Amino acid sequence: MKFYIADLHFGDQRVYDKCWKYNIFNGLQDYESRLVKNWNGVVSDEDDIYVLGDIAEDHYDSAIDIMQSLSGKKHLIVGNHDLQLLPKYRESSLFQTIADNMLIDDNGRVIHLSHYPIMDWMEYNRGGYLIYGHIHNKHLPQIKEYYKDKPAFNAGCDVTGYTPRTLDELIALKEKNKNEPFIN
Numbered sequence: 014m015k016f017y018i019a020d021l022h023f024g025d026q027r028v029y030d031k032c033w034k035y036n037i038f039n040g041l042q043d044y045e046s047r048l049v050k051n052w053n054g055v056v057s058d059e060d061d062i063y064v065l066g067d068i069a070e071d072h073y074d075s076a077i078d079i080m081q082s083l084s085g086k087k088h089l090i091v092g093n094h095d096l097q098l099l100p101k102y103r104e105s106s107l108f109q110t111i112a113d114n115m116l117i118d119d120n121g122r123v124i125h126l127s128h129y130p131i132m133d134w135m136e137y138n139r140g141g142y143l144i145y146g147h148i149h150n151k152h153l154p155q156i157k158e159y160y161k162d163k164p165a166f167n168a169g170c171d172v173t174g175y176t177p178r179t180l181d182e183l184i185a186l187k188e189k190n191k192n193e194p195f196i197n
Contacts, residue, residue, distance in 0.1 A: 014059075014060045014061070014179060015060065015061045015062075015063065015117070015179065015180070016055065016056050016062045016063070016177035016178060017062075017126075017144050017166075017177060017178055017179070017183065018052075018063075018064060018173060018176075018178070019064065019066055019067065019092070019145070019167075019169045019170065020065075020067045020092070020149055020169045020170055020171065021048065021067065021170055022067055022070065023045055023048075023069040023070070023073055023075070024041070024045075024069050024070040024075060024076060025041075025069065026041055028070075029044060044175075047175060049083060051174075051176040052083050052084065052085075052176070053082075053083060054176075055176060056177055057084055057085065058085060058086075059085075059086075060084070060085045060086065061086050062083075062084075062085035062087050062088070062177055063090060063115075063117070063126055063144070064089050065090045065126060065128050065144065066089075066090050066093070066094070066095055066128030067092035067095060067128070067146065067147070068080065068089070068092075068094070068095055068098070068102075069094065069095075069098060071096075071097040071098070072097055073098070074098070074101065077101060077102070077105050077107065080107050081107060085177075086109050087108050087109060088109050088111075088115070089102060089107075089108045089110070089111045090112060090113070090114060090115060090126045090127060090128050091111065091112070091128065092146065092147065093128070113128075114127045114128075114135075116136065116141075119142075119180050120180075122141075122180060123136045123139070123140070123142065124141065124142045124180065125137075125143050125144075126144055126145075127143065127144075128145065128147050129145060129146075129147045130148060130156060130165070130196070131143065140164070141164070142165070142166070143163075144166050144168050144183065145165065145166075145167060146167065146169045148169065149169050149171050150172050150195040150196070151195060151196065152194040152195060153196055154194070156196050160196065166180070166184065166187055167196050168183060172186070172196070173186065
C-alpha cells in the first residue's frame, strides 16, 4: 500500500505555534509523539510512504531518530525546510528515494508528487493526479477554487488529521472538506 504525508516539521516550535497551537496537542513534544503513534498505527514495514517535504526544523538532527522509529519504506520529496538536513538524510539511508518531484503509479493511477502546489503537473492532461504539501491548512480561496474540480490533493499533516493517508483517503477527505476554507 502507498501512503502520503507532508509538512511534519518535527522540532519546529515556530511552525507549531503558527499552525498547530489551537489543535489537540499539549505542546510540540505531544504533537511529535502523536504523529509517530498515528503513523505507526496505519503504516506497516511493507508499505511505501511518501513524505512530501518539510520533515523538520532546519537544524533538528533528532528528526533522523524520529524518522527511524517510523514504519514503512520511506521516500522523500524535498521541501524548502529539508535543505539543511538533506546531506544527513542522504547519509542516514532512511529513504529509498530522494527527489525534488516524482511520478509514481498507485494501483494504475499516475501521481505527480511535489512539495509545492503547482498549476499544471506531469500527466495532468492524461488523467494524472497531484499530491503536494507546503501550504498547510491555509485559507487561500484562489488556490482552493482552482483545485476544486481537479485531481490535486493536499497531504499536509494538518489537513490529513496528522496521519499518513492513501490516495483514496485523500480523495475522500477532499470531498468531505470541500466547504471548508482550507485547501484540501
